[in-house]
Each structure stands twice: as structure tokens, then as C-alpha cells.
Amino acid sequence: AQKITQTQPGMFVQEKEAVTLDCTYDTSDPSYGLFWYKQPSSGEMIFLIYQGSYDQQNATEGRYSLNFQKARKSANLVISASQLGDSAMYFCAMREGGGGADGLTFGKGTHLIIQP
């Protein structure tokens, strides 16, 4: 079974609209972390936002917020007021276990295109 599922291979959104990118995860570990990364066409991986499994509040970073629904094992990324520069691949990732760093398991990604 896939540990990270991103069901939207591609999305077209009008500039200035809000965008929700879906991510569901699968783990039996009670301690885990969820990450979102952006990969523009230039290829670099840019960290956007992090949510810990024990965090009580949804994470926010500027125009990015994470809609964390633990019972549904869902960690959707919300981008408010989208901009042309938001066009990129977006990856959801999970780190299982707590207390230190482990490798990330990535989803297949969503290709977001913002249209003017």
C-alpha cells in the first residue's frame, strides 16, 4: 500500500483563487511528521510547511496552510490567493517515528498550473 497518496496528478487554477492540494497518508506509527515541498521547473526542492502528528493546531506559513485531519489521515495543502509563481510540482511527504530525523517518503506529486 502506498504510504502517501496524492490523487491529483495535475490542476489548473485561476490566478488569485485559493488552491487545495490533496494528500492522504498511511501509517501505524503514532508519531510522525508531514511535509509539503514545492519543485518549480528549475528542479530545486523548496520546503513549504510542516505538521507534526501531535500538533493541536493546523500549521500555517504565510499563504500556505495545512488542513490536518488526523482521523481521516489527511494533510491537504491550502494556498491562498494563488500567484503565477506558484506554478510547480507539489509533493507531500511523511517521516515516521519521532525524536530525530529519518528519511521522507514522498507522494507522486501534483502539477499545479496557475492561469492568468
Next chain:
Amino acid sequence: DAGVIQSPRHEVTEMGQEVTLRCKPISGHDYLFWYRQTMMRGLELLIYFNNNVPIDDSGMPEDRFSAKMPNASFSTLKIQPSEPRDSAVYFCASSSAGEDNEQYFGPGTRLTVT
């Protein structure tokens, strides 16, 4: 801070040749990760180190791949002999300990094996 540094940025080699990819993590980070990105398989963790010691190499595809971290500021990923199916972008990332610490990715090395 210079960020994670990888070299070379691009590598083209012939099948059967040895390839060495290099990574310098962010100073002070004690975790180093090697990932591979392909269209077919997406982003995969190959191996990671903690304080220069390999912790999990279960993602290394086969014995042709090896990775070392001789000191806190340098790591290599070697493929010998290389095959066309090894063509991919190889990322190095580093982080410090802590549950919410992000992994900082390098720019990647685009490897093409002909």
C-alpha cells in the same frame, strides 16, 4: 549559509563507467540523506547518515551503489558500473535533529547514462 552543495550538477557518462556524486551538507547538520528522482518511481530515499554513520541503506537499489560519509562535511554516492536505468536526478539533503526540522535539499545532480 551556502546551503547544501552538490557536484557535479550534470553528469553524462557511458554505460559501465564509474560515477561519483558529491555532497556537502549545511554546517552543523548531523543528518544527511541521498534521494533519487525518476519519472517512473518519483522521489525515493536511497540512504541516510547520522553523525557520519549510515543508518538506513534499505533504499539502495543494488550492490552497484555505495555511499560514504568520511566526515561531517562531505559525502559521496558512487555507482559502479553505471547502467542506463540509473539515469535520474540525485538529491542530497541535510537536517539537524528535531521532529519538526525540515530537510534542506541541494540543487541535485542530473545523471545521464548512455
